[in-house]
Every structure is written in C-alpha cells, then in structure tokens.
Amino acid sequence: MGFVSDFKAFLMKGEIVNLATAVIVGGAFGKIVTSFTNDVLMPPIGLLLGKVDFKNLKIVLQDGTPAVLENGTEKVPAVAEVALNYGAFIQTVFDFVIIGFCIFMVLKAYEKTKKKEEAAPAAPAGPTQEELLTQIRDLLKK
Template sequence: MFWEDFKKFAIRGNVVDMAVGVVIGAAFGNIVKAIVDHLIMPPIGLLTGGIDFSRHYIMLKHPSGPGPYASPEEMVKAGAVLVQYGVVINNLVSFIIVAFCVFMIIRLMGKLHRTHEEAATTKDCPECAMSIPIKAVRCGHCTTELKTA
C-alpha cells in the first residue's frame, strides 16, 4: 500500500514538473552566478579598490592557541568567537546583484514576449469567441460591435 501511494505521488505530473523546474533552476542559478562572479564583480572590485569585507569582524573571544592567523576561519578553529559582519555584507551585496541580474533577464524576456504578442494579426470576438482581424470594429461572424482601444 505504501509503495503504491508513493508511486502515484512520484509519477504525478506536478512532481515531475517541479523536478524539472528545480533542475533548470539550478542550471539557471549557475549561469547567473557566473555572470555575477566573472562579469559584474571584477569591475566593482576594481572600483572599490579590492575591499574584501569577509575579513571584517568583531572579536568576542580571543583564540586559545598562539597566532598569527591567516584568516578568520583559522581563528574560529583555534577557539575564537567572531561576529563576522563582513560576510553578511558580502552576501547582501551578492544577493542584490544576483536579484538585479535576474530582474533584468526576466524584464528582457518580458519585452521579447510582448513583442511577440504585438505581432498578432487576429483577436477573439468577446461574444462568439471566433477569430477576427485585429483591426475589426464589428465581428464578421455574429455582427457584435467591438470596442476600439
């Protein structure tokens, strides 16, 4: 009984569609990440003088072992307690850049879709649902007078 229910669940169209969406979403995420990391971040890094916020932190507890430490990660491994606000800043900046890139891609696709819609030469009559020329003021099938935009 359990396996039959599971098979029905796994084979349903919604689950398969969701799985395809997750796979395509992951691939799309890799593309956006590559655009951000290799096309957008280098000029931003150049403009900011190469500031690396990941090394900005507040030390709450010093490490127990002797230093020097090359990175905050090494300090944490040695027992330090750090508030790494720089990592949060980096992630916020990355999120804003990724969100902007996704917005621009969706906006571009929307424009392409609208251009395709504008190329339509027919429309449906609101009364009889028959296809009529886009510039028609009266339906040739049911003679309904159409509103002009």
C-alpha cells in the same frame, strides 16, 4: 499497495515533473548567475571603487584569536572572528537582481506568446450534434 500506487501517480503527474525540472534548471541557473556576479561583474565594480574586493568588505565586531599550542597540545582554543560581512550581502543582492531580471524577461516573452495565441482566429466551429442529428433525420425522411 494503495498508498504506493497513489504516491507513484502523484509523482508522475505532469506538474510535478515540470516542477522538478524547473528546480534543477533553476539551481544551475543560480550557479551561473552567482559565478557571473562574483567573477565577471563585481571585479570591475570593485576596481572602479578603488580596488575593493567585495568579498572582504566587513565590519569586525570581535577579533578572532588563534589557538595557543603548548608542546603540541592545544592550551587555549581558537575564537572565531565575529563580523558583519556586508560585501557578501551586496553580491547576493546583485545575484537576486540579475535572476529577477531574467525571470521578468522570460515571463514577458511568455505573455507575448500567450497574447498571440489568444489573438489568433479560432477555427470555424463545425455543426453541433443536434444539427447533425437533424440533418440525418431529414435525410432519412426523404
């Protein structure tokens, strides 16, 4: 039972819950950025570059061949095309740059709030335990 309770305590730590939340939100944010890149950003860029669809940019190393059917049965299997899909790579790089920029902006805002917290004057410290005990002793002497 010790292992199960230790594992439960580990999962319930605040850092783990925060990390899980960050992974879920990050995944959703990644999908949003991918959609933004593929559906909003890249089409105008492709249009400016001469009606280029970046998804279709590739260097074919070996053409694919379709399957040959004879009497409903496959005689020669299909061979997949071998290609370097550099257009998909360009879109992935755009995704990375956009996500990196957004994370940079969030971290800059976080650093500003931290600096404001550090710059805020600390509340005046009350008397120490020794000072309080000294005052109580003095009052008791009177």
